[in-house]
Amino acid sequence: MAIPPDSSQAAPAKPADVWMLRLYVAGQTPRSLVALANLKRLCEEHLKGRYTIEVIDLVKTPQLAKNDQILAIPTLVREIPQPMRRIIGDLSNTERVLIGLDLVPAPKTST
Numbered sequence: 001m002a003i004p005p006d007s008s009q010a011a012p013a014k015p016a017d018v019w020m021l022r023l024y025v026a027g028q029t030p031r032s033l034v035a036l037a038n039l040k041r042l043c044e045e046h047l048k049g050r051y052t053i054e055v056i057d058l059v060k061t062p063q064l065a066k067n068d069q070i071l072a073i074p075t076l077v078r079e080i081p082q083p084m085r086r087i088i089g090d091l092s093n094t095e096r097v098l099i100g101l102d103l104v105p106a107p108k109t110s111t
Helices: 030-046 094-100
Strands: 017-023 049-055 075-080 086-090
Touching: 017 030, 030 049, 030 094, 086 094
Parallel strands: 017 049
Antiparallel strands: 017 075, 075 086
């Protein structure tokens, strides 16, 4: 099930600018629902009009877990832009997710 961005106020995005995200879940569990809600919120705040989310329910299609080597759920996979990235969990740690997706730079550590 692909979820298009809310395009009511978004400017049209060029195809190269569109992020393709895939969220692997296991049914409608509370953790899966939280992950999807967190992902939608982050996308609207940081990628408004420039993303698509494909939700893959591994209860219905478990064979799809092999394609992206899914070992834990929920797992978010960033297909585009390359390189592919994976983030495991309910995506509630906003800073970790933004760094993991390369939407913000990782904080520099002092040496």
